[in-house]
Amino acid sequence: MPTMEQELVRSPSAAPRNAQSPRRMQYARAFLGLFLRDLYVLRRESIPFLIRVCMNPLLFLFVFTYIMPHMSDGAALNPTASMGGANFSTVLLPGLMAVAIMFSGIAAVALPLAQEFGITREIDDRVMCPLPVSAVAIEKICFSSVQSAIAAAIVAPLAYYVPATPVYAHVANWPFLLTVLILASLTAGALGLFIGTTVKPQQIGLIFGTVVMPITFLGCVYYPWAMLDRMPVLQHAVLVNPIVYMSEGLRAALTPNTPHMNTALVLVMLTFYLFLLTALGIRGFRRRVIG
Amino acid sequence: MDAIIKPTGLRTGSTLTEIVRVNGLRKVYEGKQRVVAVDGIDLAVREGELYGLLGPNGAGKTTTISVCTTRVLPSAGSVCLDGVDVVASPALARRSMGIVPQYNTLDRACTVYENIFFHCLYFGFSRNDARERTAQLLEQFHLSDRASAYPAQLSGGLAQRLQIARAISHRPRVLFLDEPSAGLDPQSRIAMWDAVRALRDEGITVVLTTHYMEEADALCDRVAIVDHGKILVEDTPAALKSSVGAQKIYALELDNYEDAPQLAGQIRELQGVFEVEPTPTGLRIFAGSADGLLPEIVRASNPYGLRDLTVTETTLETVFIRLTGRDLRE
Incomplete structure (x- = not known):
């Protein structure tokens, strides 16, 4: 116990500049400040955010699960023909959620980063915050995961109510669903960080054609992974794609009657990709901001 | 967080303490073309001083400042700021410094007010303290009537003023200004000079780089002339001129x-x-x-x-x- 005298001696030097306040506290406050700023900006831009999140799944659902089943020769064109015992609408529910999660990670981290590294150099302001540079990168991942989770929550009811054919979904294991959602959202943010720090700012427009589309179409979004069993090469090749584990994880959690991947494998692989992409993303981030 | 009150008038007599100390600083960019940007710079800035690095473009001024402000890692040498090694503890060192880079780094998604307000939050201010400090700085830098404007709507001079206001909002002990008058019209430049002098009167140490000799002459207590990554000479502007x-x-x-x-x-x-x-x-x-x-x-x-x-x-x-x-x- 410090004596009163010691306290009195110590306090004058401690009071100005908060010099004695623990470093962790300083980092936490800076982190929180960055997070609040991002939330504030997101709230102001909530309408564009909603449009961005809704348009793609809404159109997709409308065309494939509403218009096509209603067509005169619907049966021929009908993609909702049974697929492994489940209809297309049921397959799409987790798939479109996975796309929304992944896409939010790209839109919330990779695209702004390209701008901040490139034209505006705004990143210098964030990097000058009193916390380690890697924490600035981690804040980006965390904030992006919030956007991903919101996006998933918006897409879920759309994918449930828009299709003309019934969607068979039920959640048997809520903790598993939440774990998958959180892991998938964080991994999407880490993927965004990795892409944003790896791709040259001038070429960021190209990533839609070269990265986003391939990982979406080969991400078991529109079909369950188990149904690829007739194409073993493809079935094994897609395993490098982190989106596969997002779709399959959500499939296992939301539509457990559809064929889906082993749940333990999903969790392990999502965690693996989260750490890998975070590490690569932080390395790229440091390289970009520290000369 | 408690409001930090700085005593003014620190420049008293010869008992000035060093606040920035650069020792044997070198920065070499390896690559196809090896560039020695900084080639052995030593300098010491005293508390409360207005110190200038004067030299042509490419002399190594910006690199020196970037190392001091933790944005570039040195190839050799050390920088100590307010007793903190900036290479070993960058996050800690950033609390004692403010930086206004050459280019505009204002947060485009936030208003003038929010740019300062959030900056205060990053540096651990409570919301109330941040609000108070923001209002005070907007007043001091004559930006109050533009508080809700976005950076894209500001003229070069106003954006520069906002950058300075934001840089000092967490009450740093040293402010680094990199080419502060680049791209400013003459009138804005004079206004910027006044603002910088006012900072020194508040007791903030200012380190600036410039390639305008009038600027170094008009503003600085001491000037180091830099060329090819080396300091050629360092003294007060008057002493430098009389040395000719x-x-x-x-x-x-x-x-x-x-x-x-x-x-x-x-x-x-x-x-x-x-x-x-x-x-x-x-x-x-x-x-x-x-x-x-x-x-x-x-x-x-x-x-x-x-x-x-x-x-x-x-x-x-x-x-x-x-x-x-x-x-x-x-």
Whole structure:
């Protein structure tokens, strides 16, 4: 116990500049400040955010699960023909959620980063915050995961109510669903960080054609992974794609009657990709901001 | 967080403490073309001082400042700021410094008000303290009526002012300004100078880089002249200028400049002339402020086809020319 005298001696030097306040506290406050700023900006831009999140799944659902089943020769064109015992609408529910999660990670981290590294150099302001540079990168991942989770929550009811054919979904294991959602959202943010720090700012427009589309179409979004069993090469090749584990994880959690991947494998692989992409993303981030 | 109150008038007598200490700083960019940006810089800035790094573009000023502000890692050497090693503890060091880079790094998604407010939050202010500090700075920098504007709507001068206000909002002890008047119109530049002087009066140490010698002369207590990654000389502007030994410089342009060496011999004999050196089109004469020298120079140089004559007071640019043989703008 410090004596009163010691306290009195110590306090004058401690009071100005908060010099004695623990470093962790300083980092936490800076982190929180960055997070609040991002939330504030997101709230102001909530309408564009909603449009961005809704348009793609809404159109997709409308065309494939509403218009096509209603067509005169619907049966021929009908993609909702049974697929492994489940209809297309049921397959799409987790798939479109996975796309929304992944896409939010790209839109919330990779695209702004390209701008901040490139034209505006705004990143210098964030990097000058009193916390380690890697924490600035981690804040980006965390904030992006919030956007991903919101996006998933918006897409879920759309994918449930828009299709003309019934969607068979039920959640048997809520903790598993939440774990998958959180892991998938964080991994999407880490993927965004990795892409944003790896791709040259001038070429960021190209990533839609070269990265986003391939990982979406080969991400078991529109079909369950188990149904690829007739194409073993493809079935094994897609395993490098982190989106596969997002779709399959959500499939296992939301539509457990559809064929889906082993749940333990999903969790392990999502965690693996989260750490890998975070590490690569932080390395790229440091390289970009520290000369 | 408690409001941080800085005592003013720290510049008292000779007991000034060093607040920035740069030792043997080197920065080499390896690659296809190896660039030595900083080649062994040592400098010490005293608390409360307004210190300037003057030199042409590419001299290594910005790199030096970038190392001091934790944005570039040095190849060798160390930087100590307010007792903190900036390379070993960058996050801690950032609390004691503010930075206004050459380019505009304002948060485009936030208003003028929010730019300062969130900056305060990053540095651990409570919301109330941040609000108070923001209002005070907007007032101080005459930005209150633009509080809800976005950075894209601000003129260059206003954006610069906002950047300075934001940089000092967490009450740093040292403010780094990298080429603060680049891209400013003359009026905004004068306003910026006033703002910077006011900061020094608040007790904030200011380190700035510039390639405008008028700026270094008008603002700085001490100036280091930098070229090719090295400090050539460092002193107060007055001492640097008097080191040239001349108060006036006469630049002659001659039609018969090939005979200039002969004329130089004649002019050297004149009273009050310290030195004469040839230039591509004539002669440059360094002289004291003696009266009556001008007509004598004109008389002597007329036979050589005197076309033009300019007389300038000694400036820091003269110092630079004497040290490097080149113009600052070359």
